[in-house]
Amino acid sequence: MLLSTLIQRSSQPSPSLGEAQAHALLRSHYDLQGTLQVLGSQQDLNFRVDSDQGRFVLKVCHGGYAAVELQAQHAALAFLHGQGVPVPVVRKASTGELLLDLEVDGQPLRARLLDYIDGQPLTRLGHLPARVMAELGTLCARVDEALADFDHPGLERTLQWDPRHAQVLIPHLSPVLQNAQRRAQMEQVAQSAAARLQPLVDLLPIQAVHLDITDDNVVWARDAERQWQVQGVIDFGDLVRTWRIADLSVTCAALLHHAEGDPLRILPAVSAYHAVNPLQDSELRALWPLVLNRAAVLVLSSEQQLAIDPDNQYTRDNIAHEWEIFDTACAVPAALMEAAILQAAGRKPASIDLGDCAVLLPTLNGEAMTRVDLGVLSPHCEAGNWEQPGFDQRLLAAQPGPACSLHGQYRLSQTHIDRPEEPATCALGVELNLLPGTALQAPAAGVWQCIGDGRGCLRTAHWSLWLDGLEEAPTDGQALRKGQAIGATCGYLRVQLCVDTDIRPPFFATPSHAAAWLALCPSPRTLLGFDCDAEPLADARALLARRDASFARSQKHYYAQPPHIERGWRNYLIDMQGRSYLDMLNNVAVLGHGHPRMAAESARQWSLVNTNSRFHYAAIAEFSERLLEVAPEGFDRVFLVNSGTEANDLAIRLAWAYSGGRDLLSVLEAYHGWSVATDAISTSIADNPQALETRPDWVHPVEAPNTFRGRYRGADSAADYLRDVDAKLADLDARGRQLAGMICEPVYGNAGGISLPPGYLREAYAKVRQRGGVCIADEVQVGYGRLGEYFWGFEEQGVVPDIITMAKGMGNGQPLGAVITRREIAEALEAEGYFFSSAGGSPVSCRIGMAVLEVMRDEGLWDNARDVGRYFKARLQALVDKYPLAGAAHGSGFYLGLELVRDRQTLEPATEETMILCDRLRDLGIFMQPTGDYLNILKIKPPMCTTRASVDYFVDSVERVLDEGL
Structure with missing residues (x-):
């Protein structure tokens, strides 16, 4: 019936x-x-x-x-x-x-x-953030919590979606699958789910449930910040009285369509549900078998429906993503999902007792074991040597005696670059370097399974032990008693314990899967007889809380929950779990991170002396001479400081001293520093929301010559913008005020590298000099070869300033800044007193500064910025040609900007979309942040060693996110 x-x-x-x-x-x-x-x-x-x-x-x-x-x-x-x-x-x-x-x-x-509830379902949305998955779990919990007190005679119904009937329905519908391999897979999944579910069914609470709270039956709308918010739940057609946990299983199954092949991505929904409507252990353990059954019934029902109603377009459209749900549900072992679900609810998976076991390596006799650090901060890792194949094994073999790797350690050698998925870095076992012929014995009674040459598994009643590196081994299927010889090692041995005897675990797990896999693959230290466990990583959230408690919060950090970064290499930053992030925003590390020349130069000079610039040493003269070599003709004096703020602050003092005036022209939308004087001339409201209301009377901002979104558009707009310069100068003339000068970035850095209209600086400089003022080129962000086409930004305008300020990339991260000018301007300051910077121009900074110039020359980084930068700009322009949201590509070389707009005509800035894009890029392993007064521009300024491959990965990832929908 x-x-x-x-x-x-x-x-x-x-x-x-x-x-x-x-x-x-x-x-x-x-x-x-x-x-x-x-x-x-x-x-x-x-x-x-x-x-x-x-x-x-x-x-x-x-x-x-x-x-x-x-x-x-x-x-x-x-x-x-x-x-x-x-x-x-x-x-x-x-x-x-x-x-x-x-x-x-x-x-x-x-x-x-x-x-009708206005909004839209999220079924076709390419990517669901974890926050949205959590909100769906919360909604499911709220509905279940409310329906717990609801009763009606119509709840007692026989429904194909009721998971209590899955074991009857699946075998009946399976013949609809024409593919025999698929049919066998379906039957195997159903049998496995039934075996896990059977001991739990009498323990599962029963109540009224919606049974279809999915991405298709929940209506959403974006709020003002483009975040998805729930509008309502629809379609109560599957309302029934059944197991409470069935409701969450339906929601989780639907989310697998958005999990990008990784079923653990649905865990935020489980955590969120449990926080609102706590689940029993039996329900948590039943959840994944129910998800597997739901996935099977979805596919089979759609295949059946198409067989009888082939014109049903709704079913035809859904069946592909229902197969995707099924395949994702089958992508990992059910035991792993059970462990992960328990952990998501704050429960610990069951552990095993190894207290009665024999040791695996009885002949070591307590011999000291060297613990070899292969983690992200390992002192053995330097200058990218971890990228060499077999690095870990060679390091183990190089130890003078027995040596072991560490269980649960995130290994640097397992990282990868320019790929969206997490690398599998967490070691779920231990590798050993032993004397060849070291004997092994069975820690417990079991059956030996031969896997391949020198590899096998001892399966006991409660756990399995995987071994690789045996010189001699038992025959396949041989029963072994506790303490019986297994064989001997060939010198290298890999050991891995697993508490589930039905699965073959990987040796490395991704960070997001690591906790669940470590529950299934605990440390083999008891079987080995020595400590082989890695120290736990510092809690990144707790560390961030310590930062917030002691480090002034006005000193912001990227991202709400930033990765914990302690190492870098070339154009990548590496977190403590071994994930390498493509660094597309670090214009300080021009040579790239971890450059060996920088380490050598700083170490050598520190070992000699590091003092202030009033002492006499060669490095300060040599570095000053090198800076004058790259400066325009006529520049003959250098000041050395520690930062761009200090350089610009000093430039202001020089302008005041030389001109005898105080009044300065600055350009709107610009940032020049954080000191009192440089903050006064900074007008970027992105950096200081009160910037335009807090200018002192000696600062006179002129209209930003932004050729993309300014009042005047296009390359021929210089004369229009110069009218505002004339107006400000005329006002000063009328009041009898002496002009000190004008400061301007020759390329608009904070706007994403927009070029000034041709001729703008030539005319503006002439007007300033006519009144006795000096012209300051702020090259802190855009200079020093980063533009690719030019060494200095002012070269694009065909002008020469009176003062050049520079910092950031000069020291590749070492605090180092400079002001380069002419003798008469420098000596004007001397008339007011001497200038001194305690650390500016120190021997260490000077040696590093010279090394940076040499490496940039020797490694062809200026040429790389030009050649790869042209390719980069062309790829960004292709995005502009394809996607309406990509409004314009700015800049050149390795100072680029991609400006996002909601409307190509009004240029309404896509501020919220830009932030969502940056957060999504981080998920894909890319660091990127917005810039501009509206924070709607990707500020692209990577290390100058960036390759075409990295450019392709970055642009492909931006395109992927644009395709997903913002």
Whole structure:
């Protein structure tokens, strides 16, 4: 009887009702007129109704559906609405009824009208952030919590989606699969799920559940910050009394479509549900078998529906992503998912007792074991040597005696670059370097399974021990007693313990899977007889809290929850779990991170002396001479400081001293530093929201010559912007004020590297000099070869300033800045007193500064910035040509900007979309941050060793996110 009912329910096509008939129904029973739009459904028929009385949904189903079941839905909607859960309201017909019994063309039908909830489902959204998954879990918990007190006779129904019937339904529907391999896989999954579920079924709480809280049946809308917010829950067609945990299993199964092949990505939904509506251990253990069954029933039901209703486009559209759900559910062992689910709910998976076991290596006799650090901070790792194949094994073999790697350590050698997925870096076992011929014995009774040459597994009643590196080994299937010889090692031995005897674990796990895998693959230290465990990593969140508690919070950090970074190499930063992030924003490390020349120069000079510049040493003269070699002709004096702020602050003092005036022109939307003087001339509201209201009377901002979004557009706008310069100068002239000068970035750095309109600086400089002022080129961000086409930014404008300021990349991270000028300007300051910087121009800084110039020359980094930069700009321009959101590509070389706009005509800045894009790029292993007054520009300024491969990965990733939808 049960099977026949399930077959009947799973074998009906959708009812037939034309638009004209639907219009007639609405007019006669609801006094409604409007336009209709068909909405998808597997076995019902739904129309969206747009009328002058509002927007509604007309739902039509077969007359064979029991009225009491539909009445249960209506009662549940009213019940939930009364408890504040966002659900649609059922509208009464003109007769006062909620449910209409009709006959159309001989078809018995049932119809009802519900309010339409505006918004959209997220079914087709390419990527769901963890926050959205968590909100779906929270919503599911709220609905279940409310329905716990709901009862109705219509809940007692036989429904194909009720997981209590899966073990009957799956074998019945399996023959619909034509592919024998797929059919066998389906049956194996069902059997495995049944075995895990069977001991738990009598322990699972039962109540009324929605049973379809999915990405398709929850309506969402974006808020002002482009974040998805829940608007309501729809489609109560699967309302039934069954296991409470079934509701969450349906939600989790739906989220697998958005998990990008990794089922552990749905865990935020589990954690969020459990926080609102706590689950029992039995429910947590039952969750994944139920998800597997749900995935199987989804696929089989759709295949069955297509067989009987091949024109059902809704089913046809869904079946591909239902197969994706099934394949993702099968992507990892069920034991791993159970461990991960328990951990997500704050529970510890069961452990095993190894206290009665014999030691695996009885002949070591307590010999000292060298613990070899292979982690991210290992002193053995330097200058990228970890990239060499076999690095870990060679390091172990180089130890003078027995040596072991560390269980649970995140190994640097396992990192990878320019790839979106996490690298598998966490060691789930231990590697040993031993004397060849070292004997092994069985720690417990079990059966030996031969895996390959020198490899095998000892399977005991409760755990398995995987070994690799045996010179002699038992035969396949041989029963071993505790203490019996297994064989001997060839010198290298890999050891891995697993508490689930049905799976073969990987030797390395990704960081996001590591906790669950470590629960299944605990440390073999008891079997080995010595400590082989890695020290736990510092808690990144706790460390961030310590920073916030002691480090002034105005000193911001990237990202709300930033990765813990302690190592870098070339154009990558590496977190403590061994993930390498493509660094696309670090314009300080021009040579790249971890450059061996920098380490050598600083170490050598520190070993000699490091003092202040009032002492006499060669490095300061040599470095000053090198800086003058790259400066324009006529520049003959150098000041050395520690930062761009100090350089610009000193430039202001020089301008004051030389001109005798105080008034300075600065350009809007610019940032020049944090000191009192440089903050005064900085006008970027992104860096200081009060910038425009807090300028002192000696600062005179002129209109930003932004050729993309400024008042005047295009390359021929210089004369228009110069009118504002004339106006400010005329005002100073009228008041008899002596102009000190003008400071300007020759390329608009904070706006993403926008070039100034041709001729702008030539004319502006002339006007300033005509009044006795000096022209300051702030090259802190854009100079020193980063632009690729030019060494200095002012070269693009065909001008020579009077003062050049520089910092950032000069020291590749060493605090180092410079002011380069002419003798008469430098000596004007001397007339007011001498200048001194305690650390500016120290021997260490000077040696590093010279080394930076030499490496940039020797490694061709200026040429690389030009050549790869041209390629980079072209690829960004291709994005602009393809995607309306990508409004413009700015800059050159390795100082580029991609500006995002919502409208190409109004140039409305896509601020929120830009931040979402940056956060998503971080998920893909790329560091990127926004810039500009509207924070809608990707500020692309990577180390100058960046390769074409990295450029391709970056642009491909941006394109991927744009395709996902922002």
